[in-house]
Amino acid sequence: MPLVRLDISHVRNLASVRFEPSSQVNIIIGENGSGKTSVLEAIHLLSFGRSFRSHKHKTYIQHEQDSCLVFAQLHNEHGRPTPVGLQRHRDGQIEVRIQGERAQSVIELAERLPVQLINPDAxxxxxxxxxxxxxxxxxxxxxxxxxxxxxxxxxxxxxxxxxxxxxxxxxxxxxxxxxxxxxxxxxxxxxxxxxxxxxxxxxxxxxxxxxxxxxxxxxxxxxxxxxxxxxxxxxxxxxxxxxxxxxxxxxxxxxxxxxxxxxxxxxxxxxxxxxxxxxxxxxxxxxxxxxxxxxxPLVFLVDDLPAELDANHRQKLCRLLESLNSQIFITSVGPDTTDFTWADTTDVRHFSMNNGELSLSSKGFQES
Structure with a gap:
């Protein structure tokens, strides 16, 4: 189920982020510390109920906030949106909701939103x-x-x-x-x-x-x-x-x-x-x-893709990901390292992240 809308509140430096990603490829450009990896962290949190960056939940809940919240609309097999959400409280409590109803465990989210992570810690x-x-x-x-x-x-x-x-x-x-x-x-x-x-x-x-x-x-x-x-x-x-x-x-x-x-x-x-x-x-x-x-269907999170790979292998990796017809989120520190040649039929959306604020970029970041 691809994400058709994502709302993130109080995850690290993301006070309030809302955006509508492409069902195919999403590239997020931003400086180190801008919050781009935190977007992937929020998606991972929505699937696993935990962060891939820290085992301590208090580290990703924004300072002086009682909880963080990740909400999404998932596109189900019938073409209708399925609202899902996860709230993690500073005391450790986790609240999961699916279609407005409280779920028994995070496993119900994992079943609906399989997420695969490729990052430097891999x-x-x-x-x-x-x-x-x-x-x-x-x-x-x-x-x-x-x-x-x-x-x-x-x-x-x-x-x-x-x-x-x-x-x-x-x-x-x-x-x-x-x-x-x-x-x-x-x-x-x-x-x-x-x-x-x-x-x-x-x-x-x-x-x-x-x-x-x-x-x-x-x-x-x-x-x-x-x-x-x-x-x-x-x-x-x-x-x-x-x-x-x-x-x-x-x-x-x-x-x-x-x-x-x-x-x-x-x-x-x-x-x-x-x-x-x-x-x-x-x-x-x-x-x-x-x-x-x-x-x-599942969602691929690719954080800092260029690390350890040359341009040729980055291109091969992206072609493989593209061939799976999955939703992909890729982060990078600059547009010069995401100069991949995507198919004309692939919907590629570029976003820029600056101090915790995400915005849709112009076509200037797209491949030539």
């Missing part, structure tokens, strides 16, 4: 901890498999209960085994969904990467979190005594990882920063492409 997908890559997988599985979120929540609850028991100590393996059946059942379901998703995603990733750089050979390997030759039940049973000694569950889906390999080893260790950016961009675009082919 390198964390390669250099960050396995939890970052698990989040990447789980975002895709959430939209790919409707039963996943319920299984994931149940497994998380069972895992926390088990670890609480282990931290208390003095628990026998036989007593612990009585708590493990639900953990194993749901854990196997979570693992199966993740594995199936990575298998489905891989050919999309390889195809996108070949477009960005035909000479870059990279593979994806899914590590489930325990010996691949064993079932989860076998791994849990074999590790009970060790878990009691450690005080936590050491094997299972909570240790899953997506391993990105090049011919020379780990992609993080063998690829240049520019090549790493291409790999991460390919992963993000492939994930979006798979979702779109399932009939789920």
């Amino acid at each position: 390198f964390r997908l390669l250099e960050g901890s396995p939890s970052v890559r698990r989040q990447f997988i789980d975002w895709g599985v959430f939209h790919f498999d409707g039963s996943f979120i319920r299984a994931w929540r149940g497994w998380q609850k069972a895992l926390k209960q088990r670890n609480t028991l282990l931290r208390r100590g003095k628990i026998s393996p036989s007593l612990l085994a009585a708590f493990d059946q639900e953990l194993i059942r749901l854990g196997e379901q979570v693992n199966g969904s993740r594995k199936a998703y990575v298998e489905r995603l891989t050919p999309y990733f390889l195809q996108v990467l070949s477009v960005l750089n035909a000479e870059l050979a990279v593979s994806l390997q899914f590590y489930q979190g325990w010996d691949s030759q064993k079932t989860l039940q076998m791994a849990v049973e074999a590790g009970r005594e060790r878990d009691i000694e450690l005080g936590y569950t050491h094997s299972g889906p909570q240790r899953a990882d997506l391993r990105v390999k090049s011919a020379g080893g780990d992609a993080l260790d063998t690829l240049s920063r520019g090549q790493q950016k291409l790999v991460v961009s390919a992963l993000k675009i492939a994930q979006g492409q798979l979702l779109i082919e399932m009939g789920r």
Whole structure:
């Protein structure tokens, strides 16, 4: 569902911003600190209920304000606008409304407004901890498999209960085994969904990467979190005594990882920063492409696109994004770095950001 209108109140230096973006390409030009990234942050907040810039909600609520608000009109499949909104209060409370009615959770927004982010911090997908890559997988599985979120929540609850028991100590393996059946059942379901998703995603990733750089050979390997030759039940049973000694569950889906390999080893260790950016961009675009082919339109947020990429690769990346027929928001510090050649049929709108105020730019910023 593309955004046909966006209202942002009290997000960082954006006191009050209202604009009607293109359903295709939107380019926001502004100096560092002008607020252009805050627009993307607000859209991300509306989808995820959290910022991609900080885990602390008080940092993005404008100073001396009790809350921030992001409201949007989404264009649904029937051609009618769907109003959605999220208000984050300084005390941490989140209020979500869809079509004027209070929603039970942010998940209902995530389902209606899938958002994919490509920004300088995307390198964390390669250099960050396995939890970052698990989040990447789980975002895709959430939209790919409707039963996943319920299984994931149940497994998380069972895992926390088990670890609480282990931290208390003095628990026998036989007593612990009585708590493990639900953990194993749901854990196997979570693992199966993740594995199936990575298998489905891989050919999309390889195809996108070949477009960005035909000479870059990279593979994806899914590590489930325990010996691949064993079932989860076998791994849990074999590790009970060790878990009691450690005080936590050491094997299972909570240790899953997506391993990105090049011919020379780990992609993080063998690829240049520019090549790493291409790999991460390919992963993000492939994930979006798979979702779109399932009939789920999404929004791409591209912050500081020129970073680490030359003009040739920026052009290739934009052509790929354009081919997905998705709504795209791109930020840049100057028009000279967004000199992309878009198709004549693509609706490209240029906006300028200055001290928290957004305005539609003239055709002067458009490509020649």
